[in-house]
Amino acid sequence: MDRRKFFHASILTAAAASAAAQDTPAEQPGKPSNAPRFKLKYAPHSGQFSNHAGNDYIDQIKFAADQGFHAWEDNGMMKKPVDMQVKIGKALEELGMTMGVFVACGGGSEFVTKRDKAYQDGLRQKMAEAVECGKRVNAKWTTVVPGRVQQKLEEEYMMATVVENLKVMADVYEPAGMVMVLESLNWWTNHPGMYLRRIPQAYMICKAVGSPACKILDDLYHQQIQEGNLIPNMEKAWDEIGYIQVGDNPGRKEPTTGEINYRNIFKWLHERRYDGVIGMEHGLSQKGIEGEKALIEAYRWCDGF
Numbered sequence: 473m474d475r476r477k478f479f480h481a482s483i484l485t486a487a488a489a490s491a492a493a494q495d496t497p498a499e500q501p502g503k504p505s506n507a508p509r510f511k512l513k514y515a516p517h518s519g520q521f522s523n524h525a526g527n528d529y530i531d532q533i534k535f536a537a538d539q540g541f542h543a544w545e546d547n548g549m550m551k552k553p554v555d556m557q558v559k560i561g562k563a564l565e566e567l568g569m570t571m572g573v574f575v576a577c578g579g580g581s582e583f584v585t586k587r588d589k590a591y592q593d594g595l596r597q598k599m600a601e602a603v604e605c606g607k608r609v610n611a612k613w614t615t616v617v618p619g620r621v622q623q624k625l626e627e628e629y630m631m632a633t634v635v636e637n638l639k640v641m642a643d644v645y646e647p648a649g650m651v652m653v654l655e656s657l658n659w660w661t662n663h664p665g666m667y668l669r670r671i672p673q674a675y676m677i678c679k680a681v682g683s684p685a686c687k688i689l690d691d692l693y694h695q696q697i698q699e700g701n702l703i704p705n706m707e708k709a710w711d712e713i714g715y716i717q718v719g720d721n722p723g724r725k726e727p728t729t730g731e732i733n734y735r736n737i738f739k740w741l742h743e744r745r746y747d748g749v750i751g752m753e754h755g756l757s758q759k760g761i762e763g764e765k766a767l768i769e770a771y772r773w774c775d776g777f
Contacts, residue, residue: 515543549574576602576614583619599644645685653689658697687714719754739777
């Protein structure tokens with residue numbers, strides 16, 4: 473049977489078993505469901521539940537918690553006012569939710585070419601600011617994207633510079649208990665020319681840096697496009713993977729809308745006792761209330777292994 477059809481055929485049974493009630497917020501916007509927690513820490517972003525919860529950021533977090541999500545993610549956290557960061561951190565703590573990544577550093581071509589003192593002092597400052605933001609929102613992980621390819625420079629020189637710069641950054645993070653997670657981005661659909669694009673490449677870099685403050689962010693949407701072989705690559709790189717993000721392909725929407733068997737992947741992660749966050753870094757396949765219902769149903773079904 474087609475996996476998408478099977479998903480729709482079985483979702484009512486799965487929803488009844490998991491929610492143990494008919495009046496969920498997917499049926500009645502804004503009403504808490506007290507739904508059981510998901511087995512894994514799927515982390516929504518702000519805006520994914522705005523039709524149910526409204527535009528208030530904290531209300532969206534509360535709605536996600538009511539649905540059984542127990543993590544949250546916000547790439548733009550460092551751009552928010554300090555008082556808002558404190559408010560978000562307090563809300564997450566009260567709800568027993570884990571804060572996922574925010575972006576700390578998205579280097580340009582300089583990241584693969586420069587390693588002078590002035591440049592590295594700038595990296596230290598960025599990471600120090602990220603540490604302070606992390607304290608306010610109770611975050612452990614931040615995303616780092618190590619720049620763009622410099623076509624006039626050999627690969628080995630670029631790697632040496634990337635590793636040295638990451639060591640400088642790790643020196644700031646390690647004493648603070650923070651972890652920068654390196655995101656490999658696909659060339660073929662979204663990010664042509666980025667230096668870091670494959671999981672084996674990220675693995676080699678993390679081994680060279682040699683710090684618990686430098687790990688891999690395995691975004692399975694990007695890796696399905698770039699190289700595929702998702703579970704075997706996670707298996708091989710497992711000791712350096714610190715964080716996971718998801719989105720189906722093609723389209724970068726919620727699981728069950730594309731070709732990736734996320735139910736099987738989530739089962740594998742659960743069996744590996746993965747206790748980290750799984751960032752829901754994708755759009756919705758439908759608009760409005762119906763799109764948010766479909767999002768919740770998709771994760772509930774994929775979590776029903």
